[in-house]
Amino acid sequence: MKLTKTLLATSALTIAAGMVHADAHMADEMTIVSWGGAYSNSQQKAYHDPYMEKTGVKIINDESSAEAVSKLRAMKEAGNVTWDVVDVVASDALRLCDEGLAMEIDPDEMLAEGDDGSSASDDFGDLLVGDCFIPQIVYSTTVGYRTDLVGDTPPTDICAIFDTETYPGKRALEKRPIGNMEWALLCDGVDKEEIYDVLETEEGQQQALDKLATIKDDVIWWSAGADTPQLLADGEVIMGSTYNGRLFSLIEEQDQPVAMMWDAQVFDLDGWIIPTGLSEERQARALDYVRFATDTQRLADQAKYISYGPARKSSAPLVGKHAELGIEMAPHMPTDPENAKNTFLYNYEFWADYRDDIDAKFQAWLAQ
Amino acid sequence: MTDVTDATTAKSAPTPDDGIRIADAEASGPVLAADGTPLKRSLSRALRMQKLRALALIAPLLIFVLITFIAPIADMLFRSVENDVVAETLPRTTPMLAEWDADSGTPPDPAVFKALYQDIFFAAERKQHTVLGGRLNYEMTGMSSLFRKSGRKVEDMGEVYQDQFEDLNEFWEEGENWNALMGSDEWNAEMAAWDPKGDARQPRFELRDGIEELLPQTSETFSAYAKFIQTVDEDNLAKEDPWAIVYSALYDDLTGPAAARLNDYSGPAAEELRAAAAAVDTFETVDYVAAFQDIDKDWTDPEVWQTIKTYSPRFTNGYFLNAIDMQKSPDGPEMRPENQQIYIKLFWRTLVMSLTITASCILLGYPVAWILANLPARTANLLMILVLLPFWTSLLVRTSAWKVMLQQQGVINDTLVWLGLVDTMDRLVLINNQTGTIIAMTHILLPFMILPLYSVMQTIPPSYLRAAKSLGATNWTAFWRVYFPQSVPGIGAGSILVFILAIGYYITPEIVGGTSGIFISNRIAYHISQSLNWGLAAALGTILLAAVLLLYYAYDKIVGIDNVKLGG
Numbered sequence: 033m034k035l036t037k038t039l040l041a042t043s044a045l046t047i048a049a050g051m052v053h054a055d056a057h058m059a060d061e062m063t064i065v066s067w068g069g070a071y072s073n074s075q076q077k078a079y080h081d082p083y084m085e086k087t088g089v090k091i092i093n094d095e096s097s098a099e100a101v102s103k104l105r106a107m108k109e110a111g112n113v114t115w116d117v118v119d120v121v122a123s124d125a126l127r128l129c130d131e132g133l134a135m136e137i138d139p140d141e142m143l144a145e146g147d148d149g150s151s152a153s154d155d156f157g158d159l160l161v162g163d164c165f166i167p168q169i170v171y172s173t174t175v176g177y178r179t180d181l182v183g184d185t186p187p188t189d190i191c192a193i194f195d196t197e198t199y200p201g202k203r204a205l206e207k208r209p210i211g212n213m214e215w216a217l218l219c220d221g222v223d224k225e226e227i228y229d230v231l232e233t234e235e236g237q238q239q240a241l242d243k244l245a246t247i248k249d250d251v252i253w254w255s256a257g258a259d260t261p262q263l264l265a266d267g268e269v270i271m272g273s274t275y276n277g278r279l280f281s282l283i284e285e286q287d288q289p290v291a292m293m294w295d296a297q298v299f300d301l302d303g304w305i306i307p308t309g310l311s312e313e314r315q316a317r318a319l320d321y322v323r324f325a326t327d328t329q330r331l332a333d334q335a336k337y338i339s340y341g342p343a344r345k346s347s348a349p350l351v352g353k354h355a356e357l358g359i360e361m362a363p364h365m366p367t368d369p370e371n372a373k374n375t376f377l378y379n380y381e382f383w384a385d386y387r388d389d390i391d392a393k394f395q396a397w398l399a400q
Numbered sequence: 401m402t403d404v405t406d407a408t409t410a411k412s413a414p415t416p417d418d419g420i421r422i423a424d425a426e427a428s429g430p431v432l433a434a435d436g437t438p439l440k441r442s443l444s445r446a447l448r449m450q451k452l453r454a455l456a457l458i459a460p461l462l463i464f465v466l467i468t469f470i471a472p473i474a475d476m477l478f479r480s481v482e483n484d485v486v487a488e489t490l491p492r493t494t495p496m497l498a499e500w501d502a503d504s505g506t507p508p509d510p511a512v513f514k515a516l517y518q519d520i521f522f523a524a525e526r527k528q529h530t531v532l533g534g535r536l537n538y539e540m541t542g543m544s545s546l547f548r549k550s551g552r553k554v555e556d557m558g559e560v561y562q563d564q565f566e567d568l569n570e571f572w573e574e575g576e577n578w579n580a581l582m583g584s585d586e587w588n589a590e591m592a593a594w595d596p597k598g599d600a601r602q603p604r605f606e607l608r609d610g611i612e613e614l615l616p617q618t619s620e621t622f623s624a625y626a627k628f629i630q631t632v633d634e635d636n637l638a639k640e641d642p643w644a645i646v647y648s649a650l651y652d653d654l655t656g657p658a659a660a661r662l663n664d665y666s667g668p669a670a671e672e673l674r675a676a677a678a679a680v681d682t683f684e685t686v687d688y689v690a691a692f693q694d695i696d697k698d699w700t701d702p703e704v705w706q707t708i709k710t711y712s713p714r715f716t717n718g719y720f721l722n723a724i725d726m727q728k729s730p731d732g733p734e735m736r737p738e739n740q741q742i743y744i745k746l747f748w749r750t751l752v753m754s755l756t757i758t759a760s761c762i763l764l765g766y767p768v769a770w771i772l773a774n775l776p777a778r779t780a781n782l783l784m785i786l787v788l789l790p791f792w793t794s795l796l797v798r799t800s801a802w803k804v805m806l807q808q809q810g811v812i813n814d815t816l817v818w819l820g821l822v823d824t825m826d827r828l829v830l831i832n833n834q835t836g837t838i839i840a841m842t843h844i845l846l847p848f849m850i851l852p853l854y855s856v857m858q859t860i861p862p863s864y865l866r867a868a869k870s871l872g873a874t875n876w877t878a879f880w881r882v883y884f885p886q887s888v889p890g891i892g893a894g895s896i897l898v899f900i901l902a903i904g905y906y907i908t909p910e911i912v913g914g915t916s917g918i919f920i921s922n923r924i925a926y927h928i929s930q931s932l933n934w935g936l937a938a939a940l941g942t943i944l945l946a947a948v949l950l951l952y953y954a955y956d957k958i959v960g961i962d963n964v965k966l967g968g
Binding site for chain 1: 534538741807809914
């Protein structure tokens with residue numbers, strides 16, 4: 033029957049078309065996943081453009097880093113990984129590694145040596161978190177405040193967040209326990225060295241939530257990095273936490289009356305992973321790209337476009353001026369000694385274990 | 401509607417189906433068709449052809465919907481009960497744990513620890529132990545690092561035996577010797593002939609005849625090792641040396657009943673095996689309980705084992721219990737501690753707020769639709785564009801615009817302060833709470849209410865209202881008794897659309913809802929993309945789906961689904 037045949041052929045073609053599309057990942061193209069916005073822009077200029085010029089490979093940007101873990105998991109289950117290199121925060125890299133979704137990296141073999149001759153593993157040092165993560169930048173979650181709303185005594189201490197008497201007004205904090213719980217305990221008199229020991233216990237978690245409860249009515253909880261800059265610019269909040277790069281562009285590029293606090297900033301790392309399940313050819317190209325993009329010069333170049341610190345020690349002396357504003361970038365780096373007097377490093381091991389538990393309590397507390 | 405059951409009594413025209421019934425009901429033998437076959441059969445054959453053709457016509461759509469819509473949803477729902485990972489990663493441990501008394505207050509006996517050693521060893525080679533740790537960490541804090549740590553250190557445990565065998569005789573160091581001992585002659589010959597650089601597949605490992613009876617544990621472990629090297633790592637087995645776990649299996653065999661059977665053994669490495677059997681009694685042994693305790697003292701915590709045992713079945717109701725603020729415990733399901741209860745509250749809030757949003761859409765949408773339906777077509781079309789314009793604007797743009805409008809330093813508050821209605825010190829809090837969510841979502845979903853209402857109202861002849869008034873009705877009576885009942889199908893259609901869309905929304909509540917204005921969908925999104933607890937997300941989604949279906953059913957019973965019109 034002619035009709036049936038046509039129909040069968042059509043259905044078969046539909047299915048086949050889907051598969052062909054998946055295979056047509058062209059040999060001279062690679063998909064790089066990142067966060068979008070100013071950050072992707074800095075990568076485009078510092079890494080992608082020179083790499084494309086050098087090799088002729090076409091780089092396609094995908095701005096899905098926020099959902100990278102769940103999407104990679106779904107791709108793996110579907111048996112079709114379409115990403116070549118993915119930019120993720122270190123905690124996500126650890127989870128991807130745990131789930132077998134990211135390739136293990138041998139830094140000394142797969143990454144370039146430092147310009148000063150140090151081996152890659154020495155050059156990155158402690159920042160090589162887990163087995164799969166290739167560090168790229170150090171950023172921090174820190175607090176910015178409105179200079180015109182804080183009176184004559186601008187805050188210098190993280191505990192200003194909890195001091196609603198001296199600094200009345202709303203505050204913006206991230207809608208997740210990480211960072212907030214540490215700050216709450218620190219300002220509740222817990223010794224900095226003991227914070228995670230305290231946070232392991234039920235009582236410690238409750239103590240942190242109780243401290244946060246003292247300002248609960250004054251907090252606007254944010255979930256996107258752009259929220260706090262907007263709230264600060266509109267004068268909706270007097271102070272708020274966000275990523276230091278966002279505050280930099282608010283202060284320096286948009287000239288808003290905002291200043292950085294830097295105290296008790298929480299360092300975090302961002303970098304590359306290479307998904308497992310790539311064909312040999314694609315994997316080799318991904319490794320080649322990563323080797324290029326994380327060498328000393330390239331990492332220092334990125335700091336021309338955004339105020340995040342390069343992950344290599346050997347890159348620090350090469351950090352120069354902002355490409356458009358012409359200001360020295362070093363004092364705006366979270367790693368600058370002046371800014372890094374009192375810091376936290378995101379405790380990956382602790383949060384990998386306690387994230388589910390504390391988050392459940394934190395969200396239940398928020399919903400009360 | 402009349403129920404047509406018998407064509408002989410129905411007034412409508414007979415259909416082919418009726419023909420079958422009539423043919424069937426005939427008492428005096430079957431009615432025959434022209435070609436002599438019974439009419440019933442010939443008719444049903446013709447009908448079947450027709451049905452098949454109809455089916456073939458919709459087949460592409462059906463396949464498309466099945467593959468892209470139904471199957472993924474079914475798969476996602478299935479995850480809410482699926483729990484393979486524990487039994488698959490710990491195949492030796494979980495059956496043994498079944499016999500352990502979870503209430504005993506003591507960890508299981510050493511045999512279980514040995515099984516755990518083997519399971520984690522293989523799991524670590526496959527990088528599965530961290531997946532399992534992640535799964536169990538949803539149930540008990542600390543499991544993630546416990547398994548990660550154990551996977552890293554478990555390799556060292558068996559090396560005690562490996563070193564002693566190798567010290568005893570260098571023979572045991574070489575993978576080739578092992579292959580000769582464990583593999584069949586045929587396989588060894590094939591391996592020798594195989595060219596690793598060629599295209600041919602590596603000959604798959606085969607056990608030697610009789611070796612399984614002689615060294616049962618070693619055979620099992622070695623086969624697993626060989627299979628892994630050949631199929632997962634895709635390395636050349638001839639060039640690999642066995643894992644430490646193979647040595648501990650050999651130790652177990654040689655200290656067990658196998659030692660006696662060795663006397664009659666005359667295959668490869670018989671001498672070495674006999675020498676080893678004589679020596680093993682003096683070997684230093686591994687205490688698996690102590691070794692695991694060394695890795696982490698949590699391994700002697702009965703609660704860890706309880707968690708593994710509770711979640712070892714392949715299917716679990718644990719996710720559903722979590723989704724209604726309960727948890728599994730050795731004594732059956734129990735409520736979670738109060739400071740972790742959130743989901744029931746969120747389900748309830750989602751329902752109440754979706755209903756509020758639907759109600760405010762009706763209140764705002766009804767007059768607009770009425771005006772549109774009663775204006776001359778030219779003006780109505782112009783106004784219609786005003787309704788549709790926001791509909792065509794990006795959702796995010798509209799939601800962010802509300803942010804600018806509603807915030808405390810925003811347009812509305814500024815205007816109110818300027819008018820002197822509100823003091824600048826206590827500006828209204830219109831956003832980051834339920835008010836914000838309700839305002840923004842009402843605006844976003846309004847077109848879904850106005851459009852069905854408008855299309856139903858257009859079909860209500862204006863003469864009805866005039867007739868009612870001419871018969872003495874007041875404006876209100878004419879509207880309430882004559883016009884409104886006819887517009888109810890539009891309200892029904894609009895309400896269903898708005899309500900079902902609202903109940904699954906999460907972007908707008910996330911942006912303007914703060915903490916008190918978020919929906920259950922926000923938690924589902926969190927578990928899908930952040931915590932990766934897909935099982936819990938699936939359970940929450942299933943409950944939400946069931947709730948919507950239940951409400952739909954209730955609506956059908958109370959209002960009647962036939963009483964819904966999207967137009968004319």
